[in-house]
Amino acid sequence: MLVGITYDLRADYLELGYSEGETAEFDHIETINSIDSTLQALGYQTDRIGNIWNLTRRLANGDRWDLVFNIAEGLCGVSREAQVPALLEAYSIPYVFSNPLVLALSLHKGMAKRIFRDLGIPTADFAEIHTITDIEKVKLPYPLFAKPIAEGTGKGISSMSRISNKAELQTVCADLLQMYNQPVLLETYLPGREFTVGITGTGEKAKSVGVIEIILGDKAEQFAYSFENKENWKGRVTYTPVSDPEAQRAVQTALDAWVGLECRDGGRVDVRSDANGIPNIIEINPLAGIRPNYSDLPIICDFFNIPYQELIRRIVDSALERVPTSTEN
Ligand SMILES: Nc1ncnc2c1ncn2[C@@H]1O[C@H](COP(=O)(O)OP(=O)(O)OP(=O)(O)O)[C@@H](O)[C@H]1O
Ligand SMILES: [Mg+2]
The missing domain is CATH 3.30.470.20 (ATP-grasp fold, B domain)
Known part of the structure; x- marks a missing residue:
């Protein structure tokens, strides 16, 4: 059985000029080597496909795989983690991990929290700050916790994320909105x-x-x-x-x-x-x-x-x- 491996190698993107921050979620070569050698040890034939650009080229060439082990985080947009699986689904190629709907939904922490709330799963009360004037509407008690709504690997999270008063709320939200160019998720601090x-x-x-x-x-x-x-x-x-x-x-x-x-x-x-x-x-x-x-x-x-x-x-x-x-x- 031929197992393709899709991934975003951090070093490739750094070489293309992307910043440390933009590539923080991407993978180290050691991760790819480990997955590859482990799949081989499990008896599978492997093929390193790489990122979505390589995948599109390979698909257009007519290449196919019995299964794709996908860990590509994606580069662009809130649905970035969903892009490789969506492409694989379009070609009826099976892959590991969740489907595009789940990957996009879980990356958007505000949307995912609405589902948790609906399912009755405890999750901190929250508000979304789309523009800085939204902080005037916040009714949540301090301390609060602020983070970019759709990042991972702790991006945008520091000791400043815990907010104890209006002045901090103003500064932290303004900084996050400006730095990450996406809404801020504001939650009660756990x-x-x-x-x-x-x-x-x-x-x-x-x-x-x-x-x-x-x-x-x-x-x-x-x-x-x-x-x-x-x-x-x-x-x-x-x-x-x-x-x-x-x-x-x-x-x-x-x-x-x-x-x-x-x-x-x-x-x-x-x-x-x-x-x-x-x-x-x-x-x-x-x-x-x-x-x-x-x-x-x-x-x-x-x-x-x-x-x-x-x-x-x-x-x-x-x-x-x-x-x-x-x-x-
Ligand atoms: N509401 C909250 N109250 C207290 N601490 C929080 C809250 N939300 C997040 N944190 C802290 O910030 C950390 C990172 O938050 P979160 O898991 O949302 O970020 P992430 O960047 O997606 O993480 P990951 O590396 O797991 O992808 C948490 O592990 C926790 O320590
Ligand atoms: Mg986390």
């Missing part, structure tokens, strides 16, 4: 414990691979698992496997969100408790980072004795259930 839950599988077969607590140390940027804390976590952030009742409740919330949004194959859900110790969903990551020993999902798996190869096997097996003739490989 002061409790933070968890991230690894999930594999789809629908009723979805299960947690484990939950870890994210604990910010003295040297960490305070208040949030921010861009700085994510990029330079060593010596700042402690990751601890947990199984106490609050952690178990976080897992259930994460699974409810995963299944409710119809996410597929594997990913990660970020959860943080409110002032009453109730885990609230922060956001869902249906295209989670999978760089070994670095990204949160493989780190969770390490803690719970799930080897990297087993993680990839579970993801691929889940995707293969959507492929009618998937028995030979």
Whole structure:
């Protein structure tokens, strides 16, 4: 079975002149090498396709694959993560991870929160700031938390994101609107414990691979698992496997969100408790980072004795259930 791999290699974009910020979510060559060698170890033939521009060229050439392992984050627009899967669907090529609808929806944190709310899944109250005058309409109590509505990897998140008064609200929202050119998501600040839950599988077969607590140390940027804390976590952030009742409740919330949004194959859900110790969903990551020993999902798996190869096997097996003739490989 031939498995194509689609991805956005950070180094390629840096070479083309894109900035560190624009490419922050893109992948390191080590991630691609690991996925490729693991798929081969699982018995698949592999083909590195690369980004959407390479994919379009290859499709136009008539190339096809039995399955595509897609981790392309995309470059342009709020539906950027949906673009490669949409193209693959148009050519009836099966792929791993969620469909375009889910990928676009989950990247827009405000839209995703409306669905969580509708499903009865706890999520912090929020407002969307489209222009700076919108802050006059905000009725939420301080402290608040502000972030770009559709970014990942902690982009736009720092200790400044926690807001305690109107003056800070004005400055932080104005800065974020200007820097990220998209609405700001303003939420009530969740002061409790933070968890991230690894999930594999789809629908009723979805299960947690484990939950870890994210604990910010003295040297960490305070208040949030921010861009700085994510990029330079060593010596700042402690990751601890947990199984106490609050952690178990976080897992259930994460699974409810995963299944409710119809996410597929594997990913990660970020959860943080409110002032009453109730885990609230922060956001869902249906295209989670999978760089070994670095990204949160493989780190969770390490803690719970799930080897990297087993993680990839579970993801691929889940995707293969959507492929009618998937028995030979
Ligand atoms: N409402 C909130 N209250 C308190 N802290 C929050 C809130 N929303 C986000 N945070 C903090 O900011 C961090 C990053 O937020 P979020 O997960 O939305 O960003 P992201 O950039 O999409 O993350 P990822 O790297 O997982 O893609 C969270 O892990 C948490 O520490
Ligand atoms: Mg997150």
